[in-house]
Amino acid sequence: MADLKRTPLFELYQEHNAKTIDFGGWDLPVQFSSIKAEHEAVRTQAGLFDVSHMGEFEVEGVGSLAFLQKLLTNDLSKLVDGQAIYTAMCYENGGTVDDLLVYRKADEQYLVVVNASNIEKDWDWMVQYKPESVSMNNISDDTALLAIQGPLAENILQKLTDEDLADIRPFRFKDNSTVAGVKALVSRTGYTGEDGFELYVKSADAPSLWGQLLTEGAEDGLVPTGLGARDTLRFEAKLALYGQELTKDISPLEAGIGFAVKVNKEDPFIGQDALKRQKEEGLSRKLVGIEMLDKGIPRAGYEVFVDGESIGFVTTGTQSPTLKKNVGLALLDINHTELGTKVEVQVRKKRIAAIVVATPFYKRPRS
Incomplete structure (x- = not known):
């Protein structure tokens, strides 16, 4: 087996008893204490994630905006300096290459x-x-990414920076900030359904920043948090995961991220015609929430049936730590996606009763 890649924080994982797994060729922590405890900490206090495995590309020069507009489904023309946008990148047939974030740093200067x-x-x-x-x-190898997420994230981070974090609204960022003596791009973004920040720093600076954040945040309940809780948190908030809700065979519209697809934007993009047609003709399938009525957990890949006929499959499923219910996201035939529709999930050799329910499963309380 090829050697697994490691982030700059790998040596620090053991200090927190991390259990690591092979995640797409990376040796990453699935949990430090327990997935449920870490999930709960992010929902009620704060969690610190190492997401340095993510990729970062700098795009700059004359024509950068036009280049990105051609590739991406959202409309970047309305971005101002210091603003980020969520978008998808598609194939000609509307299938998804990836979902991603774009940061506008200056005119014709972007971070993807x-x-x-x-x-x-x-x-x-x-x-x-x-x-x-x-x-x-x-610049992926030279860049580390730490995410501090949860209702106390701003309080904790504010202790380590002179930047007024209250001024950074969602999907806005400040470049060239200093956090705990480390130069950082500070972005009010995340993948948990909670408030929080993502900190892009040089790889060499990540271990110091990680340690100082955990020390400063200890009294507020900040805990190191692994990929297991990151997955349950994003799942409850119905945030798509590439490879599950989004693939080369699943379009952004089918996956429920139509808000990031501007089929009528003036700058044509790859996949625009296919997605426009999908929208005009109506989807043949779409992503919905399901809740198990009987005992059983709907795992990714499990088939879903109505009256003995296969109507789709589960993309993600688990026992929701917040709801304490067995729920899933499933890509189903459009004719069986109304709320309250009864379906059956093939769990091993049995078909277990379930019902189509509203999503997201969790919404952050308004402050």
């Missing part, structure tokens, strides 16, 4: 953040469309 498992694929896809006037730089 992609999923770890797609770094090479995304790079190759983008390079083939890049005009000569645009430069692309893969």
